[in-house]
Amino acid sequence: MSDRKVIQIGPFHPLLEEPVGFSLTVEGERVVAIEARMDYIHKGLERLAQERTYDMVPILLERICGICSVTHSVCFCNAVEDLLGVEIPPRAAYIRTILGELERLHSHLLWVGLAGHFIGYNTVFMWAWKYREPVCDAFEMLTGHRQNSALPMVGGVRRDLPEEYFPAVRRMLDELEGQTARLTAAVLDDPVLAARLKGVGVLSPAAALDFGxxxxxxxxxxxxxxxxRDEPYAAYAELDWRVILRPEGDVFAKAVVRLLEIPESIGILRQCLDRMPAGPLNLGTLHVPRGEGIGRYEAPRGEDVHYVRSNGTNMPERLKVRAPSFVNIPSFKASCLGAPMADVMITLAACDPCYSCTERAMTLVDGRGAPIAAAPGLLAASRQRTFALARAFGRAPDLDLALD
Amino acid sequence: MDADTFLPALREAFGDRVEAAARSAKRVYVRLDAADLPEVASWLLANLPESRLATSTGIDLRDGVGLFHHFTVNGSPLVVTLKVLLAKPDPRAPSLAALTAAADWIEREIHDLLGVSFDGHPDARRLLKAEAMADVLPLRRDFDPERFEERSGERS
Known part of the structure; x- marks a missing residue:
């Protein structure tokens, strides 16, 4: 068709935190093909892991992703512990759970902020990121660093959490609960957001299963x-929380799931702080015999899978890392096709893509001619659609709620 | 479903063509011939409710290139790994991309890093590997990073 155009987004663009190239083929306003190019930041971590001891690998894996530091290191430990067939001490299990849920909280808040930014709701962005900061502070209080704790090790954790900071973490959770409840209510009750996001980028259950x-x-x-819930690791078998499900499959449902998971995480953290068992932190140095193990971990973005194969030496013979974004990102082929250009940005963002993890990148391109629109144009289109809806509702274009 | 109910069903369906063992109640490893891969994988996706291809691992072994497909099941701790050994120097395996969309990217990744050719893959272009590495296989044992010279800026 003669009116097909290609729009290139990325790989290096102020809007994208990470390098990835997306090529969108559009017919008028409709996206008819989409393609991702991801070869910009392959770090060769799987090979590097084969040249490090089991004690050093978790430290390396913390650096896979700027968010999921706990995810990858604990997932690796889960895999090696599956190989060894050992149970970690209860205190280590609780410490891993606390770190994992703090990571989930700040990751979900980061996504809510970015999603607001993509559709032109910068109040949501400012709000969510303001609330995220104390979570990172709590992580620093407990581990000495906002991101990389260097705590997880095969057979437990390396150091203890300082209990004198638990009251401060509890206060942070109390404040965060009220703040995120207000944010959630404001987002879910907003008619403009509902009109903007409901029915956009729908991923059917069958397609979701097919893409895995x-x-x-x-x-x-x-x-x-x-x-x-499926394969409880750390302390999850002993804790109560709800798995949040929505049937719709659109961008709004994805936002609802993440927002409602925030109070669940807060609840898990409170239970852990209350019930923190005493006892040893790890099983000491373990010899890893020949064999293979598979570890799974519920990262903020979903199931993380690590496969470890040992030849009896002190370094893994092979480590395979599959981050959740590797399976979530390709689902754009089901959710973006046929969508208007203005919806692409938010649909791509809805799976909370992490390119560092996946590869380890993406861009919108108009097919075979010169680029007709660049990413700033798409972002503007996305925002204009929100503003037009806001005007139709007789509302100010941004959430008219004051920051507290 | 756990290993105890899954294994008899698998053996009944495929008999001698599969060599299955449970490492624990939640980890099952199945050895099979590469040619049987699409049939066993499609049986597995149809008979394990809400099962999906979580990922695949490629590994360079002494006797060939190992290709392990890991299937996980929503709502269950069970992980089923289908293991095939592909002969070097030209490892080939049937593609699972027609069975499940989840196989698309991971097969491209294994092709990038280990040089496995997937017969029937609809779009076997380079996915993750840097352009400058287009003609090396970085996860093969004979790849020596020390002796690798990057040809940056050259198109492949």
């Missing part, structure tokens, strides 16, 4: 998958 999507992306399509 995981985490909130799958749970928003009605698939009951949550590794914390």
């Amino acid at each position: 999507v995981v985490g909130p992306t799958a749970r928003a399509s009605g698939l009951a998958t949550d590794v914390r």
